[in-house]
Amino acid sequence: MAGKEPENVGTLVSPGSEVLGPGHSYGSVTDKISSIVLTRGTGNKYKIGFGLAVMLLLLLNFGITVLMAVGVGIWGINIPVGWGFAITNFVWWIGIGHAGTLISAFLLLMRQKWRTSINRFAEAMTLFAVACAGTFPLLHMGRPWLFYWLLPYPDTMGVWPQFRSPLVWDVFAVSTYATVSLLFWYVGLIPDLATLRDRATKNFKKVIYGVFALGWRGSARHWKRYEMAGLLLAGLATPLVVSVHTVVSFDFTIALVPGWHSTIFPPYFVAGAIYSGFAMVIALAVPLRKYYGLEDFLTIRHLDNMGKIMLATGMIVAYSYVMETFMAFYSGNKFDIFMIMNRMTGPYAPVYWTLIAVNLVIPQLLWSPRIRRNALWLFLLSFSVQTGMWLERYMIIVTSLHRDFIPSSWGMFYPTRWDYIIFVGTIGLFFTLFYLFIRFLPMISIFEMRDLVHKTAEEAKP
Amino acid sequence: MIERQSIYGLIAEFQSAEDLLEASTRTSEAGYRNVDAFSPFPIEGLAEAIGFHKTRLPIIVFCGGLFGCCGGFFLQWWPNVIGYPLNIGGKPYDSWPAFIPITFEMTILFAALSATFGMLALNLLPAPYHPVFNVEAFAQASMDKFFLLIESADPKFDLERTRQFLTELNPREVSEVES
Numbered sequence: 001m002a003g004k005e006p007e008n009v010g011t012l013v014s015p016g017s018e019v020l021g022p023g024h025s026y027g028s029v030t031d032k033i034s035s036i037v038l039t040r041g042t043g044n045k046y047k048i049g050f051g052l053a054v055m056l057l058l059l060l061n062f063g064i065t066v067l068m069a070v071g072v073g074i075w076g077i078n079i080p081v082g083w084g085f086a087i088t089n090f091v092w093w094i095g096i097g098h099a100g101t102l103i104s105a106f107l108l109l110m111r112q113k114w115r116t117s118i119n120r121f122a123e124a125m126t127l128f129a130v131a132c133a134g135t136f137p138l139l140h141m142g143r144p145w146l147f148y149w150l151l152p153y154p155d156t157m158g159v160w161p162q163f164r165s166p167l168v169w170d171v172f173a174v175s176t177y178a179t180v181s182l183l184f185w186y187v188g189l190i191p192d193l194a195t196l197r198d199r200a201t202k203n204f205k206k207v208i209y210g211v212f213a214l215g216w217r218g219s220a221r222h223w224k225r226y227e228m229a230g231l232l233l234a235g236l237a238t239p240l241v242v243s244v245h246t247v248v249s250f251d252f253t254i255a256l257v258p259g260w261h262s263t264i265f266p267p268y269f270v271a272g273a274i275y276s277g278f279a280m281v282i283a284l285a286v287p288l289r290k291y292y293g294l295e296d297f298l299t300i301r302h303l304d305n306m307g308k309i310m311l312a313t314g315m316i317v318a319y320s321y322v323m324e325t326f327m328a329f330y331s332g333n334k335f336d337i338f339m340i341m342n343r344m345t346g347p348y349a350p351v352y353w354t355l356i357a358v359n360l361v362i363p364q365l366l367w368s369p370r371i372r373r374n375a376l377w378l379f380l381l382s383f384s385v386q387t388g389m390w391l392e393r394y395m396i397i398v399t400s401l402h403r404d405f406i407p408s409s410w411g412m413f414y415p416t417r418w419d420y421i422i423f424v425g426t427i428g429l430f431f432t433l434f435y436l437f438i439r440f441l442p443m444i445s446i447f448e449m450r451d452l453v454h455k456t457a458e459e460a461k462p
Numbered sequence: 463m464i465e466r467q468s469i470y471g472l473i474a475e476f477q478s479a480e481d482l483l484e485a486s487t488r489t490s491e492a493g494y495r496n497v498d499a500f501s502p503f504p505i506e507g508l509a510e511a512i513g514f515h516k517t518r519l520p521i522i523v524f525c526g527g528l529f530g531c532c533g534g535f536f537l538q539w540w541p542n543v544i545g546y547p548l549n550i551g552g553k554p555y556d557s558w559p560a561f562i563p564i565t566f567e568m569t570i571l572f573a574a575l576s577a578t579f580g581m582l583a584l585n586l587l588p589a590p591y592h593p594v595f596n597v598e599a600f601a602q603a604s605m606d607k608f609f610l611l612i613e614s615a616d617p618k619f620d621l622e623r624t625r626q627f628l629t630e631l632n633p634r635e636v637s638e639v640e641s
Contacts, residue, residue: 011606012478026502026606152537160541164550164560172567180574187578191604195502198601214588217595218603220486220499222585224509225517229581232523233574240570247563450606451503454479 014457019114020449021296029297029449033442034199036292042439045291050435056428063421064139072142074418081401081413086140088393089423091248092276093133093430094174095269095389098241099277100126101181104188105237108230114305116452117297121288121443122281123185128433129280130178132426137170139422166250173247180240184233187226190216191447245273252396258339259400262327268320275313276389278306279382284434286379288443297444300373307372310385314363317392321360339400347412348399351391359388470593470641471496471613472624473600474633479505482608485631486511489610492627496616500594500609519580526576527569534568535561596640611639 016022042050067074077084100122107115138144150171152161161168193213200206216222249269252260282303289298328336343352362384371377398413437443476482479501486499490513497512509515538561542548547555582588594600594611603609610633612624628636 030502030605152541158546160546162550163538163542163564164553164557166563169563169567172564176567176571179571183574183578187581191503195604198604210590214582215590215592216587216604217592217600218500218502219585220501220505220508220512221514222587223501223504224514225519225581225584227504228517228519229577232520232577236527236570236574236577240567240574243563243566243570247567250563447503454503454505 012454012457014453015460016296017113017456017459018301019117019299020452020456021299024296024449024453026450026453029453030195030199030446032294032297033444033446033449034196036438037196037440037442038200038205046435046439050432053428053431053435056425057432058428059421060425060428063418063425066418067139067422068144072140074416076413076415076419078411078413080404080409080411081398083140083397083401084413085394085415085419085423086136087251088390088397089426090133090136090140091269091393092390093129093136093426094177094248095245095273095276095393096280096386097126097129097133097177097181097277098245098270098273099281100124100129101177101184101237101241102274102277103281104184105234105241108234109238113452113455114302116448117294117444118281118285118302118306119448120185120188120445121284121438123181123188124434124437124441124443125277125280125284126181127178127185128430128437130174130181131433132430134174134178135426135429137174166247166254169247170251173244177240177244180233180237184237187229187233188445189441190214191218191226192442192445194218195446196442242270245270252400257400258333258335259343259396262324264320264323264327268317268324271313271316271320272389272392275310275317276386278310278313279385279389282306282310282378282382283386286375286382288438289375292443294444297449303375303378304369304372307366307378307381310363310381311366311372314360314366314385318360321356335405339403342403343395343399346399346403348395348402351395352399355388355391355395358384359392363388468641469614469621470596470639471611471615471619472621472628473594473597473609473611473637473639474628474631475599475602475635475637476608476610476633479508479608481632482610483508483511485610485633488631489612489627493618494612494616494624496613496619498611498613500600500603500611502603502605502607517584519577519584522580522584523573523577526580527573530572531565531569533572534565537568538564593639593641597637599635599637614641 011025011027013023013025014020016024075084075086077086100119103115103122104119107119138147141147150161150168152163161171190213193209194216197206197209197213200209246266246269249265253262253265255261285298285302285306289295325340328340343349363381365371365377365381371381402412403410474485476485482499482501483505486497486508489497490511495513499508499512501508535558539556539558542557542561543555553560594603594609599607600609610628610631612619612628614621616624618624625636
């Protein structure tokens with residue numbers, strides 16, 4: 001293995017392109033990415049970050065323990081606002097996950113080369129975000145240990161789930177999404193696990209990576225089927241990701257509550273999901289790029305493109321806000337008009353106007369190429385968007401519910417400390433998983449980077 | 463009775479994807495059939511060059527999707543129409559439009575499962591052991607080296623003549639693969 005350097009003179013070196021720094025060969029991309037896992041170990045910054053994440057995770061465990069012991073009454077939810085933080089967080093997390101699938105599947109179908117260096121960690125982000133999302137409906141059920149009642153199985157009483165309910169659709173959509181994301185992610189990892197198996201120096205690591213690499217040997221026949229499987233999975237995952245957030249929006253639209261019952265919700269939710277998801281990808285990519293020195297792989301072009309997608313989806317979200325308001329008045333329905341006026345001027349008006357500021361006004365900065373190509377600016381904007389998208393779901397849930405049809409059933413929602421603890425706790429869960437991922441698995445797809453080296457070198461040939 | 467071959471085949475190491483592609487084409491033209499090529503990333507046309515043109519994977523995935531679609535619909539239709547019909551808001555028992563989302567999700571789920579496990583099954587993976595792993599340099603196949611294998615099971619295989627043939631393809635090295 002080692003000691004062959006002089007013979008490598010004939011090795012192909014890529015002159016680089018907009019999405020890959022110059023001077024990379026198959027060996028250098030392999031070394032760079034696999035060394036993060038195999039030799040680099042953990043620095044102090046990693047340890048501090050991981051420690052903080054684990055502390056938040058412990059906070060989540062504490063919160064869930066108390067929730068199990070006492071019940072959902074420790075949260076601020078009550079009639080009329082029965083959904084509160086739990087469903088807000090659920091929709092927020094699952095939306096974040098959508099960018100990962102979109103990058104790995106949709107951009108693959110569109111043959112976008114810039115997806116290569118971001119798809120792996122974006123997919124990991126999807127998996128972990130779905131794990132966080134899945135926690136909330138389970139906890140919100142009150143008796144999570146009976147979750148299997150949601151599944152269709154022949155029980156002794158012969159009753160079945162209500163298949164006409166979007167809440168049951170959600171069970172199928174989210175569990176299918178989690179399964180397909182896991183499959184897609186794992187299939188993508190197989191050749192890289194083989195690389196790690198072959199490059200690991202310790203026997204223990206060789207065995208672990210070897211087991212998960214399934215004996216991959218890079219045969220041409222295998223690659224052919226492998227690429228076909230990847231293409232088919234991408235083709236399946238693209239409509240899936242749209243369907244998942246559509247079904248999530250059905251949780252609202254199928255109900256008759258003013259502010260929920262709207263046909264604009266499915267596209268509005270899907271666009272919002274991609275919007276917040278790309279914000280999360282940027283929030284992860286910028287520190288990773290800086291800390292691990294990956295500027296060659298995560299170029300300014302990547303940041304620029306992600307900024308553009310954020311801008312485009314943000315505009316769809318903005319259009320939806322405008323249309324929602326317009327339709328309330330255009331419909332002439334007094335409950336709808338009341339709802340929208342209450343959002344803008346009622347007790348939750350600060351939420352609405354903060355949302356407009358951080359989700360619509362501030363992201364307009366993305367029109368400027370200089371800001372899109374500045375890592376720090378993008379990083380800050382991504383937080384603005386994520387706050388905005390969280391507030392959006394909060395606004396949709398709370399302001400629509402808190403003024404019921406009759407004033408005698410009006411109420412307010414006040415989150416308790418347990419609402420905050422469990423929400424912040426899932427952020428800990430997310431980052432704990434993510435820190436483990438970057439430590440033990442290649443965060444950039446190595447074999448696809450080699451392919452990129454090959455293709456960029458081919459294109460540069462006269 | 464066939465005698466157990468002492469070697470599995472001969473493997474040649476190449477420096478670039480283009481060299482491997484050319485060598486594979488020439489090997490096929492020379493009449494070798496039990497040939498395999500190994501590369502650290504998928505190379506367009508390489509599978510075709512060693513005589514592997516079509517995979518059955520799409521039809522497997524289609525069948526998986528069809529099963530998921532029919533099964534998913536039946537899963538909802540049977541309880542609502544036959545098993546335990548309930549009158550909910552006067553809706554018809556067979557309110558099929560309400561069954562579409564789950565039918566769709568089940569289609570995707572089973573198609574994706576078939577794509578993943580179908581791919582692994584057709585590739586005969588997991589396969590923890592394979593003779594090519596006996597070649598020390600083969601560890602580079604998952605990094606930056608390209609390999610061409612002619613199996614001893616090939617009817618045209620002859621240790622000396624095949625070695626001679628491979629050497630003419632201008633590889634970096636030709637080595638024997640122990641079985």
